[in-house]
Amino acid sequence: MNQTSRDGFTSSFGVLVATLGSAVGLGNIWKFPSLTGANGGAGFLLVYLLATLLVGLPVMIVETMLGRAARANAVSAFDRVAPRRQWWWKSIGWMGFAAALLILAFYSEVAGWVYAYVFKAMAGQIATTDRQVAGAVFAELVANPLSSLLWQWVVLAVTGSIIMFGVARGIEAVTRRLMPLLFILLLVLCARSLTLPGASAGLSFLFSPDLAKITPAVVLTALGLAFFKLSIGMGCMLTYGSYFRDNQNIPATATRVMFADLSVSLLAGMAIFPAVFAFGFEPAAGPSLVFMTIPAVFTAMPGGTLFMTLFFILTAIASVGAMLSLLEVPVAILSERFGLGRKRASLTTIAAVAALGVPAALSSSLTSDLKVLAMNPFDLFDFLSSNVLLPLGGIMVCLFVGWVYGLPEMARQLSNDGALRNQRLVSVVFLLVRFVAPLSIAAVLLHGLKLF
Ligand code: PHE
Numbered sequence: 001m002n003q004t005s006r007d008g009f010t011s012s013f014g015v016l017v018a019t020l021g022s023a024v025g026l027g028n029i030w031k032f033p034s035l036t037g038a039n040g041g042a043g044f045l046l047v048y049l050l051a052t053l054l055v056g057l058p059v060m061i062v063e064t065m066l067g068r069a070a071r072a073n074a075v076s077a078f079d080r081v082a083p084r085r086q087w088w089w090k091s092i093g094w095m096g097f098a099a100a101l102l103i104l105a106f107y108s109e110v111a112g113w114v115y116a117y118v119f120k121a122m123a124g125q126i127a128t129t130d131r132q133v134a135g136a137v138f139a140e141l142v143a144n145p146l147s148s149l150l151w152q153w154v155v156l157a158v159t160g161s162i163i164m165f166g167v168a169r170g171i172e173a174v175t176r177r178l179m180p181l182l183f184i185l186l187l188v189l190c191a192r193s194l195t196l197p198g199a200s201a202g203l204s205f206l207f208s209p210d211l212a213k214i215t216p217a218v219v220l221t222a223l224g225l226a227f228f229k230l231s232i233g234m235g236c237m238l239t240y241g242s243y244f245r246d247n248q249n250i251p252a253t254a255t256r257v258m259f260a261d262l263s264v265s266l267l268a269g270m271a272i273f274p275a276v277f278a279f280g281f282e283p284a285a286g287p288s289l290v291f292m293t294i295p296a297v298f299t300a301m302p303g304g305t306l307f308m309t310l311f312f313i314l315t316a317i318a319s320v321g322a323m324l325s326l327l328e329v330p331v332a333i334l335s336e337r338f339g340l341g342r343k344r345a346s347l348t349t350i351a352a353v354a355a356l357g358v359p360a361a362l363s364s365s366l367t368s369d370l371k372v373l374a375m376n377p378f379d380l381f382d383f384l385s386s387n388v389l390l391p392l393g394g395i396m397v398c399l400f401v402g403w404v405y406g407l408p409e410m411a412r413q414l415s416n417d418g419a420l421r422n423q424r425l426v427s428v429v430f431l432l433v434r435f436v437a438p439l440s441i442a443a444v445l446l447h448g449l450k451l452f
Contacts, residue, residue, distance in 0.1 A: 006071065006242075006243075007243060008243040008244075008245070009243050009244065009245065011245075012245065012247075012248060015243075015244055015245065015248055015253060016253055016256065016257070017175060017176050017179075018240065018243075018321075018325075019064075019237075019240055019253060019254075019257050020179070020256075020257050020260055020261070020321075021175045021179070021318075021321030021322070021324070021325070022231045022236060022237075022240060022321060022322055022324075022325030023229060023230055023231055023257050023258075023260075023261040023322075024179065024260070024261055024264050024318055024321065024322070025107075025318050025319050025321060025322025025323075026107060026110050026111060026114070026315070026318070026319050026322065027225070027228050027229045027265075027322070028229070028261065028264040028265040028268050028318075029264075029268045029290060029315050029318070030110055030114075030287070030290050031225065031228065031229075032048075032225065032229070032265040032268060032269065033268055033269055033272045033273070033289055033290055033293075034285070034286050034287055034288075034289045034290065035221055035222075035225055036048075036206070036269060036273075037272075037273070037276070037283035037284050037285065037286075037289050038283075038284045038285075038286055039213070039218045039221055039222070040210060040213030040214075040218065041205040041206055041209075041210075041213075041273075041283065042204075042205065042206055042207050042208050042209035042210065043209040043210055043211055043212075043213045043214045043218070044213070044214070044218055044221070044222055045206060045207075045209070045269070046209050046214075047214060047218065047219050047222040047223075048222040048225055048226060049262075051219075051222050051223045051225075051226035052226045052229070052230070052258065052262065054432060054436060054437070054440070055223065055226060055394070055432075055436075055437045055440060055441060056226040056227065056229070056230045056232065056258065057230075057254060057255065057258050058398075058429045058432040058433050058437055059227075059230075059232050059233065059394050059397060059398060059433065059437060060230045060232050060237055060254045060257075060258065061250055061251050061254045061414070061429055062397060062398070062401040062410070062429065062433050063232050063233075063235075063237040063238045063241065063397050064237045064238065064240065064241035064244065064250050064253075064254060065241065065250055065401075065410065065413045065414055066081055066238050066241065066397070066400075066401070066405075067237065067238035067239060067240065067241025067242040067243075067244070068241040068242060068244045068246075068248070068250065068413070069081055069409075069413050070238075070242060071242045072242055072336065073093065073235075073239060073242070073329075073332035073333045073336045073337065074092070074093035074096045074097070074234075074235025074236075074238050074239055074329055074332070074333060075090050075093030075094060075097070075235075075333050075337060076093070076333075076336055076337055077093065077235075077238055077242065078090045078092065078093060078400075081405065082400070082404065083404070088396075089396070089400055089404075091396075092235065092393055092396045092397060092400070093235050093238075093333065095234070095389050095392065095393050095396075096233075096234035096235030096236070096238075096329055096389075096393055097235070097329060097330050097333055098389060099233075099234040099385045099389040099390060099393065100234060100235075100236070100326050100327070100329040100330050101330065101349075101352055101353055101356055102356065102381045102384055102385040102389070103228075103234075103326055103381070103382075103385045103386075104323065104326050104327065104353040104356075104357070105353055105356035105357045105359075105360045105381050106357075106360045106378050106381045106382050107319070107322070107323060107326065108152050108155045108156055108159075108323065108353060108357055109148065109151075109152050109357060109360050109361045109378065110287070110319075111152075111155040111316065111319040111320075111323065112148065112150075112151030112152040112154065112155050112361070113138075113141060113142070113151065113291060114312055114315050114316045114319060115151055115154060115155060115312075115316055116141055116147070116151050117291060117295075117312045118309060118312040118313055118316060120137065120141075121295065121298075121305065121308040121309040121311075121312050122305070122309045124305055125137060126295040126299075126308070127295065127298075127299045127304060127305060127308070128295065128296065128299060129279050129296040129299050129300055131279065131280060131281050131282075131292060131296075134281075134291075134292035134293075134295060134296060135288065135292060138288045138291045138292060139288075139364075142288075142364035142365070143364050143365050144365065145361075145362050145365040145366050148361040148362060148364070148365065149357075149358065149361050149362070152354075152357050152361045153354065155319075155323075156350050156353060156354055156357070158320065159320055159323045159324060159327060159350075160327075160346060160347070160349075160350040162320070162324060163324055163327045163328065163331060163346050163349075164342060164343050164346045164347075165342075175317065175318075175320075175321050178314055178317050179314075179317075179318065179321075181310075181314055182264075182311075182314035182315070182317070182318060183264065183267070185307065185310060185311050185314060186264065186267040186268060186271055187267065188307070189267075189271040189294070189297055189298070189311070190267055190270045190271045192271075192297055192298075192300065192301045193270065193271045193272070193273075193274040193275045193278075193297050194270065194274050196274055196275060196278035196279075196297075196300065197278060198274075198277055198278040199274030199275070199277065199278050200274070201274075201277035201278075202272075202273035202274030202275065202276055202277040202278065203270070203273070203274060205273050205276075205277065205283060206269050206270065206273045216444070216447040216448050216450075217448050219444050219447070219448060220387055220391075220444050220445065220447070220448025220449070221386075221387065221448075223387075223391060223441065223444050223445075223448075224386035224387040224390060224391060225386065227386065227390035227391060227394055228385075228386045228390060229261055229265070230257070230258060230261065231322070231325055231326075232390070232393075232394060232397075233389070233390035233391060233392070233393035233394035233397070234329065234385075234389060234390055234393050235329050235393070236325050236326065236328070236329050238397075239325075239328050239329050239332050240325060240328070242332075246416065247416055247419065248416075249416070249420055250413075250414055251414060251422060251425055251426075251429065268290075271294070271297060272289070272290065272293045272294065272297075275293050275296055275297045275300075276289070276293055279293075279296050281293055281296070287378075294308070294311065295308055298311065327346070327349055327350075327353075330345075330349045330352070331345045331346050331349050332345075334348055334349065356381070359377035359378075360377050360378045360381055361378075362377075363376040363377050363378035363379070364376075364378075387448065387449075388445075388449070391441050391444070391445050392445070394437070394441055395437075395438045395441045395442060395445075397433075398433040398434070398437045398438040398441070399438055401430075401433050401434075402430065402433045402434030402435070402438065403434065407426075407427070407430050410426060410429075410430060411423060411426045411427075411430075414426050414429070
């Protein structure tokens with residue numbers, strides 16, 4: 001592999017936008033609200049915040065660091081940074097490969113729903129505050145095997161054709177301009193949602209925790225969400241880190257991305273939950289929650305159809321940034337390790353996702369009874385990736401950095417060879433990844449999976 005021919009981000013701002021583009025996605029707008037709703041609200045949010053600060057951020061920092069130090073894909077990176085190139089460290093990369101495909105299989109389906117909703121919004125088919133009507137529209141979409149598959153393929157065709165061209169200028173330029181618009185639209189949506197009669201019940205659902213609702217399974221889900229949100233534990237940040245510039249301040253970039261990402265999720269939550277209670281929706285509705293609530297809020301304001309359409313377009317764009325980073329993990333592995341050329345690596349990855357995506361897309365129709373661990377394929381892929389593979393990858397990254405890579409090398413990397421004065425910060429991150437993060441992830445994982 002030729003170092004100089006590697007693709008990479010060209011500016012500090014580009015790095016920030018791309019990393020933020022990976023973090024912000026359906027996770028904020030779809031997953032965060034549905035999980036918060038299904039797991040009892042504020043208690044879940046509290047655990048999620050703790051998991052993000054104490055585990056997510058440190059893991060994000062060291063994972064990105066490993067990528068930049070190695071300048072290679074998620075598997076080969078460990079050939080370069082692990083002494084004696086032990087195979088078990090490389091398994092972090094292979095697990096990431098598997099996790100990326102599993103996530104893409106269901107993520108592309110949800111993105112497909114978003115694309116479909118752009119057209120439904122335009123046609124005025126979802127302009128309703130009636131939960132029966134809203135529920136029926138969503139149910140009809142997911143229960144139709146053909147349209148589920150077609151929308152997923154549209155999503156794969158769009159993202160696949162972008163990823164083929166490498167670290168894409170086009171999408172970076174598009175995301176950079178349109179993400180702020182999504183943010184503004186969410187603000188407007190919050191303002192409307194919060195002023196609906198009966199909105200305060202939504203706020204207290206979101207912000208006054210009931211500690212009794214925090215079970216081990218809830219904690220595991222919150223931890224899984226923290227990993228999913230920050231795109232960590234599966235080699236994605238490592239791969240992006242490998243495109244970082246040498247003088248990029250990694251801890252500062254990670255911290256900014258984390259806060260920005262968190263604020264998008266909170267805005268989404270504040271747009272959705274007041275409306276859920278105001279219109280009598282079910283907070284625990286699961287994956288359908290956003291698709292019913294968001295249209296209702298827009299319907300309740302002037303210019304609803306236009307803004308609703310815009311909202312789904314922006315969400316579709318946000319999903320593209322995240323999917324590109326997911327695709328980049330297998331694509332980089334395939335092209336660098338197997339010498340597959342960018343195009344063939346991209347096509348192979350897309351084909352694999354399309355195949356895995358079939359059972360996921362049909363989970364509300366033909367494969368709904370195909371249950372493993374009492375979950376349909378869609379839920380199973382989500383569970384296996386977010387709640388098992390990502391935390392497992394996170395533990396291994398922590399063990400590697402905390403016990404093998406070591407503080408001196410980490411301090412050198414994170415200070416950009418002494419150019420940044422951040423020793424104290426680095427020591428704190430080191431303690432977190434050496435002890436706190438791996439122990440707490442292990443405890444949560446074992447307990448949440450009912451293994452002890
Ligand atoms: N962080 C993305 C989101 O919230 C999803 C993602 C997970 C992207 C893992 C890359 C890796 O939508």
